[in-house]
Amino acid sequence: MATVNPILDNTYDDAGERSPLILGGLDYAGVTDEVCGIWEADKPPKIWFVVLGAAISLLMVLGGCVGHLLMDGVGVWGNNNPAYWGWPIVNFVFWVGIGHAGTLISAILFLFRQNWRTSINRAAEAMTIFAVVCAGLFPGVHIGRVWVFYWLFPIPTEHLAMWPNFRSPLLWDVFAVSTYATVSILFWYMGMVPDIATFRDRCTSKIGKFVYGLLSLGWTGSARAWHRYEIAYTILAALATPLVLSVHTIVSFDFAVSQVPGWHTTIFPPYFVAGAIFSGFAMVVTLLVPVRKLYGLENLITIRHLENMNKIIMATGMMVGTAYGIEFFIAWYSGVPYESYAFYNRAFGNYWWAYWIMVSCNVLIPQVFWIKWCRTTPWFMVIICVFVNIGMWFERFVITITSLCRDFVPSSWAYFHPTWVDIMMLIGSFGLFFTLFTLFCRYLPVIAMAEVKGVMPRPKDH
Amino acid sequence: MAEENKNSNTDENSKLIGLVAQFDDPESLVQACDQARQAGYTKTDAFSPFPVHGIDPALGIKRTILPFIVLGIAVGAVFIGLGMQWYTNGGSLGEFSTDESPVFPGYRFKISGKPYFSLPANIPVTFEVIVLSSAFATFFGMWFLNKLPMLSNPLHRISRFKRATNDKFFLMIEQADEQFDRGSTEAQLNEWGAVSIDECRRDLTDNNLPSWLRLFALMGAILLLLPPVAIFRAMGMTSRAPRLHVVPDMDWQDKSKTQTVSPIMMNDRYLFADERVMRAPVDGSVARGQLDADTELYQGIKSDYVPTVSLTTPQGSVRTGLGTQDEAETAPPAEDVSMYVTEFPKEITVDEALVKRGQVRFNIYCAACHGYAANGDGLVNQRAVALAATGKAQWTSAKSLHDATVSNAEKNPLGRIFETISNGRGTMGPYGAQIPTADRWAIVAYVKALQETGIKPVVAVSDDESGEGSEANDTDEPATTQEDKTQPTP
Numbered sequence: 001m002a003t004v005n006p007i008l009d010n011t012y013d014d015a016g017e018r019s020p021l022i023l024g025g026l027d028y029a030g031v032t033d034e035v036c037g038i039w040e041a042d043k044p045p046k047i048w049f050v051v052l053g054a055a056i057s058l059l060m061v062l063g064g065c066v067g068h069l070l071m072d073g074v075g076v077w078g079n080n081n082p083a084y085w086g087w088p089i090v091n092f093v094f095w096v097g098i099g100h101a102g103t104l105i106s107a108i109l110f111l112f113r114q115n116w117r118t119s120i121n122r123a124a125e126a127m128t129i130f131a132v133v134c135a136g137l138f139p140g141v142h143i144g145r146v147w148v149f150y151w152l153f154p155i156p157t158e159h160l161a162m163w164p165n166f167r168s169p170l171l172w173d174v175f176a177v178s179t180y181a182t183v184s185i186l187f188w189y190m191g192m193v194p195d196i197a198t199f200r201d202r203c204t205s206k207i208g209k210f211v212y213g214l215l216s217l218g219w220t221g222s223a224r225a226w227h228r229y230e231i232a233y234t235i236l237a238a239l240a241t242p243l244v245l246s247v248h249t250i251v252s253f254d255f256a257v258s259q260v261p262g263w264h265t266t267i268f269p270p271y272f273v274a275g276a277i278f279s280g281f282a283m284v285v286t287l288l289v290p291v292r293k294l295y296g297l298e299n300l301i302t303i304r305h306l307e308n309m310n311k312i313i314m315a316t317g318m319m320v321g322t323a324y325g326i327e328f329f330i331a332w333y334s335g336v337p338y339e340s341y342a343f344y345n346r347a348f349g350n351y352w353w354a355y356w357i358m359v360s361c362n363v364l365i366p367q368v369f370w371i372k373w374c375r376t377t378p379w380f381m382v383i384i385c386v387f388v389n390i391g392m393w394f395e396r397f398v399i400t401i402t403s404l405c406r407d408f409v410p411s412s413w414a415y416f417h418p419t420w421v422d423i424m425m426l427i428g429s430f431g432l433f434f435t436l437f438t439l440f441c442r443y444l445p446v447i448a449m450a451e452v453k454g455v456m457p458r459p460k461d462h
Numbered sequence: 463m464a465e466e467n468k469n470s471n472t473d474e475n476s477k478l479i480g481l482v483a484q485f486d487d488p489e490s491l492v493q494a495c496d497q498a499r500q501a502g503y504t505k506t507d508a509f510s511p512f513p514v515h516g517i518d519p520a521l522g523i524k525r526t527i528l529p530f531i532v533l534g535i536a537v538g539a540v541f542i543g544l545g546m547q548w549y550t551n552g553g554s555l556g557e558f559s560t561d562e563s564p565v566f567p568g569y570r571f572k573i574s575g576k577p578y579f580s581l582p583a584n585i586p587v588t589f590e591v592i593v594l595s596s597a598f599a600t601f602f603g604m605w606f607l608n609k610l611p612m613l614s615n616p617l618h619r620i621s622r623f624k625r626a627t628n629d630k631f632f633l634m635i636e637q638a639d640e641q642f643d644r645g646s647t648e649a650q651l652n653e654w655g656a657v658s659i660d661e662c663r664r665d666l667t668d669n670n671l672p673s674w675l676r677l678f679a680l681m682g683a684i685l686l687l688l689p690p691v692a693i694f695r696a697m698g699m700t701s702r703a704p705r706l707h708v709v710p711d712m713d714w715q716d717k718s719k720t721q722t723v724s725p726i727m728m729n730d731r732y733l734f735a736d737e738r739v740m741r742a743p744v745d746g747s748v749a750r751g752q753l754d755a756d757t758e759l760y761q762g763i764k765s766d767y768v769p770t771v772s773l774t775t776p777q778g779s780v781r782t783g784l785g786t787q788d789e790a791e792t793a794p795p796a797e798d799v800s801m802y803v804t805e806f807p808k809e810i811t812v813d814e815a816l817v818k819r820g821q822v823r824f825n826i827y828c829a830a831c832h833g834y835a836a837n838g839d840g841l842v843n844q845r846a847v848a849l850a851a852t853g854k855a856q857w858t859s860a861k862s863l864h865d866a867t868v869s870n871a872e873k874n875p876l877g878r879i880f881e882t883i884s885n886g887r888g889t890m891g892p893y894g895a896q897i898p899t900a901d902r903w904a905i906v907a908y909v910k911a912l913q914e915t916g917i918k919p920v921v922a923v924s925d926d927e928s929g930e931g932s933e934a935n936d937t938d939e940p941a942t943t944q945e946d947k948t949q950p951t952p
Contacts, residue, residue: 028511028629147709154550156566163550163569167576172586179590183597190601194627198511201624217611220618221626223495223508223517225608228526230513232604235532236597243593250586453629454512 021116021455024299028453031300035195035447036202038295044442045294052438058431065425066141074144078418083404087422088138089254090396091429094279095135096177096251097272097392100244101280102128103184106191107240110233116308118451119300122195123291124284125188126444130436131283132181134429139173169253176250183243187236190229193219195445248276255399262342262403265330271323275392278316278362281309282388289378291441300447303376310375313388314366320395321363342403350415351402354394361391476663479616480505480636481647482623483656488514491631494654495520498635501650505639509623509632528603535599536592543591544584553579616664623660634662759807760899761884762877767801802877810903820908823901827893831860836912838862858889869913879906 026034038044069076079086102124109117143149152174154163164171197216203209219225252272255263285306292301331343346355365387368374375381401416440446485491491508492515498506499522508517517523547553552561552570559578560568570578605611617623617634626632633656635647651659707713718725718739726733734741743749754760757767806812825834833839838860846857861868868874881887883902884894897905 032511032628145709154546161567161569165571165573166547166551166587167571167573167580167583169586172590175587175590179594179597182594186597186601190604194511198627201618201627213613217605218613218615219610219627220615220623221509221511222608223510223514223521224523225610226510226513227518227523228528228604228607231526231528232600235529235600239593239597239600242589246586246589246593253586450512 020457021119021302021304022300022452023302026299026456028456031447031449031452031456032198032202034297034300035445035449036198038446039199039442039444040202047294048438048442051434055431055434055438058428059435060431061424062137062428062431065421065428066137068421069141069425070146074142076419076421078416078422082407082412082414083401083416085400085404086416087397087418087426088142090393090400091426092135092138093251093272093396093400094393095131095138095429095433097248097276097279097396098283098389099128099131099135099180099184099280100248100273100276101284102126102131103180103187103240103244104277104280105284106187107237107244110237111241115455116305118448118455119302119305120284120288120309121451122188122191122448123288123440123446124280125184125191126440127284127287127437128280129181129184129188130433130440131280132177132184133436134433136177136181137429137432138425139177169250169257172250173254176247180243180247183236183240187240190233190236191448191451192445193217194221194229194450195448197221198449199445245273248273260403260407261336261338262346262399265327267323267326267330271320271327274316274319274323275362275395278313278320279389279392281313281316282385282392285309285313285385286382286389287437289382291446293378295441295446297447300452303378306378306381307375310369310381310384313385314369314375317362317366317388321359324359324363338408342406345406346398346402349402349406351398351405354398354402358391358394358398361387362395365391475667476665478637478644479662479664480634480638480642481644481651482617482620482632482634482660482662483651483654484622484625484658484660485631485633485655486657488517488631490655491633492516492520494633494651494656497654498633498650502641503635503639505636505642507634507636509617509626509634511627511629511631514631526607528600528607531603532596532599536596539592539595540588542595543588546591547584547587548579551578616662619665620660620662622658754899756807756809758803758877759809759903762803762880763801764803764877769798769801799873799875799878802875802881804871804875804877806876806903806907810900810907812907816904817907817911819901820904820906820911823897824905824908827897828905831890832863833860835917836863836909837917838865860890863909864913864917876906876910879909 022031024030077086077088079088102121105117105124106121109121140146140149143152151157151160152164152171164174193216196212197219200209200212200216203212249269249272252268256265256268258264288301289306292298328343328347331339334340345351365384368384369381373380374384405416406413483494485494488510491510495506495508495517499520504522506521508514508521510517549560550568552559552568554560559570561570576583617626622630623632633651635642635651641647648659720740722739723737724732724734724739756765757763758765810816824836828836829840830842831840832843840860843857843860846855847859849855850857863869868879880902882890883897883905884892886892894902
């Protein structure tokens, strides 16, 4: 295992020297040992079982709710006139937003040659995929007859004799989210192949040898393969970058293309994308702080990594805050009474509480990251990040519910009430997410070993 | 330094593939690669746990064509993405629109009068299609060019090589290289700083699949094809049995069907004495819009009329438009025409607006059979007559409403025309259910106006100038040419 390095603080900024990305004086084998140690351990730490157990119980709750929904129909949700888009779309946008950080870290930071991404990208990508799975669940089951879900896609069928409407943002969403899920999985898996090959070569159990052998596709680390691999990785990153921006843009079109006051605004795409990155990074921090503690990965996921992410959280949080302000300005400046009312109603109407939860969690609370102690103290930043995600859930709630409950026709105004199924499905979706994530931590390389080694200082430099 | 099999490249058990030299750090690997290339070796490969900088020129690796493959696919995807949307949403090209295509026609969504195909609305999906196909091209193209997956590789038999994915660096010179010589190559590798050298040998003893396995695999593949073939065959055939529903979504609903026994029980007895599911309205209740006590307005029958014989029509008998000639003939023989009103009811004001309204309604409901000029040459009638001539159908010609039997105010007072429209007559079906009362009177007014124009029954025009004679109209063959010319404007 790693030797302990006296200097654990790599958050200082010295213009004359790059602060190290990896601590503890780890060499190549040290990195391998540290990462593989998680998976080679005979038994995972007790807390792993506790988390997995809790997550699986919540997953079962989710399963029960979905079963109930499928048997009895979408009426078990609280969606009803006038709020036909209730919690399901709130949850969908919430999870899709979280699912943006992974690809952002792997693709955009890769293109910008931000080497610090290597320690966190694998876990962030995994998080992305699991979040997209959770996101996909909600629109997936809301279609009522899920067994004909394939009608969403342009599949030639004689008996339906119909095609999807390609001018609907909801259909764009189908394409965007499924493309995003597919590309994220390809990207994640491709990045993982060399590391799975490491697992294969260290594995002692027969099943492990077989499974990892299959998954690593016979990777040998050949220079000719690496050459094509690196180019392919760059191309995928270049593809994923506009993709990640397009996905949340299109999600925001679900709202912006309609005419409901409070939705029909051009600021939605950039504002949604900033919010997505904001919540995604908050989720990465929330997950990685316990993971690095639990598995002793402090040398790889250093405080500097966490600090960088907190800076991004603060920056995107302020972008979101600006967007909130601009929305109000435009509502006033446009002079459209419906628009002005929609925003007045958001802040001071019957959902004022949701609005102010959102503003405090998203705009005010992250401001503490101006203080260095706050952004370098793991337990503290987790608390802040949990608040951020609460705030981001409320952002989607505020957008969806307040606008729908006060639409053009006052006679249809109402107050939205979620049912127990709504609530349990939101909680249950966390079960799905954490089940997948805990399993990932145990059975797949949590840190991109090959990439970390690639950015490590060469042994001869020392 | 290789331990065994020093002398032979191939024995009956294994074949030499190449020599694998280990290095401890990336720099020595790059140097060794450089030297190997300069020594003239071309069939070489290096192995490292991560991509080593500078190894590509050192080994003389040519740049991959992968980006061009991806570009090609991406450009193709632009057309596929746009084409898919254009086709499926009923786009058109000149005269041709895809919703008329014979197989898998496009489907046109009419939304706020927007065009069926417009670039801005189709950009997002096109973009996603491009990204998705390029990503697939990158991913699969990369593995394909790398000749992976390759699940059996003699390299993995070298125990030292396991560290190629951990912390060691390897250079392999293949036996297939022209320069390769077992002894001297090994010496060169040592000279370039190899820490250790292994032989990579392919095991010749167990790399063949048992022959029966191929046969089984082939048979299995063929068997797997059977279910889809059966499904496609069933889908392409007609059948009298109802379609098989895998998920019987809406076939069974928690409701009672009409004309069945009511399931509602109370104390072991049916709640409703008549046991029916369908409930009759409470006695004396009148459904909205069905208060028709005023017989003049609603039935065209004089309010002071007292039936002398039992009145089977209009309320009593149910007629169908499909009746045969014989049935029509057996209509009530003695009809008391005096019961019908001869004036319009007082609620109806006869003015130009009413006649205009009548024209519109007539053209909608009646012209199909009776023709726009009401001389019996409507398209339905023509077609039905033609069919009847071949014996494929039975049809009584729709009468010309200029026929004396119809236009004669004595024989056919206003109320009777109204009654004809409401309840049908002979083989003509009833239209009371479709046309509101006021509109029926409007039609009556229009029919009367038409009759006033003195348009001659079709056949009479060609036959007999003066004839309003009924013989002319008895023929079942109305002329087909008059329709447009004779369409009147009241």
